[in-house]
Amino acid sequence: MGKVKQKNWLLLITSCLLVASVVLFFVNNRKNLGLGECSYEGVEYLEGERILNYEGRNDCYCSKGGKILCESEQAGMTYESFSSSSLSFSYSFINYLEKSNPDLNKISLQDIDQKDGSIKFTLHREALCGENELAPAQVGMYKGEDDSLIFTTITNRDESLYSRVCVISNDFQISNFSIGDVENFTLLYQGESGQIYDLNACFVKGKLYTKGEVFRDSEKQELCTCEGSNISCEQL
Numbered sequence: 001m002g003k004v005k006q007k008n009w010l011l012l013i014t015s016c017l018l019v020a021s022v023v024l025f026f027v028n029n030r031k032n033l034g035l036g037e038c039s040y041e042g043v044e045y046l047e048g049e050r051i052l053n054y055e056g057r058n059d060c061y062c063s064k065g066g067k068i069l070c071e072s073e074q075a076g077m078t079y080e081s082f083s084s085s086s087l088s089f090s091y092s093f094i095n096y097l098e099k100s101n102p103d104l105n106k107i108s109l110q111d112i113d114q115k116d117g118s119i120k121f122t123l124h125r126e127a128l129c130g131e132n133e134l135a136p137a138q139v140g141m142y143k144g145e146d147d148s149l150i151f152t153t154i155t156n157r158d159e160s161l162y163s164r165v166c167v168i169s170n171d172f173q174i175s176n177f178s179i180g181d182v183e184n185f186t187l188l189y190q191g192e193s194g195q196i197y198d199l200n201a202c203f204v205k206g207k208l209y210t211k212g213e214v215f216r217d218s219e220k221q222e223l224c225t226c227e228g229s230n231i232s233c234e235q236l
Contacts, residue, residue, distance in 0.1 A: 082141035089140030129166035202226035
């Protein structure tokens with residue numbers, strides 16, 4: 001019986017060595033075999049592995065072709081046309097909300113300050129924050145068109161750091177900014193999944209106003225109110 005047991009142990013050891021050799025072969029030759037391997041921020045990922053916090057997202061993974069893909073429909077969206085040149089960007093915590101998920105479509109323009117060849121505006125939006133009123137890490141960018149200015153952000157959504165629904169404030173200020181001679185001009189925000197939101201700013205004679213802001217038209221001697229897409233005025 002002792003010899004039979006010895007043979008079984010030898011067979012088990014041989015099988016383990018064979019499996020280890022096969023695994024080692026695949027690991028060392030995964031590229032030649034067409035198996036996916038991705039590199040991001042100095043870390044190597046194998047096919048199917050999740051890549052957390054890739055450009056602020058947590059729905060991305062390493063594909064068989066060695067490319068990083070994301071699951072949402074807007075995975076192909078890029079930020080190549082956006083810039084941070086001459087932009088000063090800051091963010092802060094406003095308050096927590098008693099809800100389980102943030103409404104990423106809830107974005108509101110709070111203030112516009114346009115003077116001395118620069119423009120500054122503040123918007124509030126929902127996101128996930130950390131404990132002790134910790135706003136998520138983020139960056140801001142923009143791109144200018146002939147008749148519009150589009151802003152966007154990339155926000156860290158690492159749920160191990162940020163798990164409480166909150167309202168945050170984003171401040172964008174662009175120096176050396178001027179609006180050309182155009183009839184209409186719109187202020188837009190591009191969400192991090194690609195949606196475009198009109199911030200409902202009014203444009204009058206080269207100046208932008210927030211919804212609800214009251215201003216004076218000295219040429220017509222009228223007191224006007226920005227109502228988003230419309231402007232209402234009363235004679236002084």
